[in-house]
Amino acid sequence: MFYYWFAAIxxxxxxxxxxxxxxxxxxxxxxxxxxxxIIEGIFPTTYFILWGVGIIGMILAVWSAKGYDS
Numbered sequence: 001m002f003y004y005w006f007a008a009i010x011x012x013x014x015x016x017x018x019x020x021x022x023x024x025x026x027x028x029x030x031x032x033x034x035x036x037x038i039i040e041g042i043f044p045t046t047y048f049i050l051w052g053v054g055i056i057g058m059i060l061a062v063w064s065a066k067g068y069d070s
Contacts, residue, residue, distance in 0.1 A: 010018030033044045033051075 006022045009022040013021060033047045036044050
């Protein structure tokens with residue numbers, strides 16, 4: 001999975017910036033809320049709400065675009 005993450009980012013922004021972004025962004029975005037929860041002892045509700053809204057938004061965008069394929 002990590003290889004595909006690298007390949008996708010490199011394909012989008014080029015070799016150098018793709019490697020930099022792939023190394024620093026992916027682990028932080030996925031791991032941060034859980035590390036915060038463990039260290040602070042407080043569930044990051046806002047973070048998970050925003051994460052959920054983003055996922056729902058992506059699903060709605062794909063769902064609404066299905067009728068417009070040409």
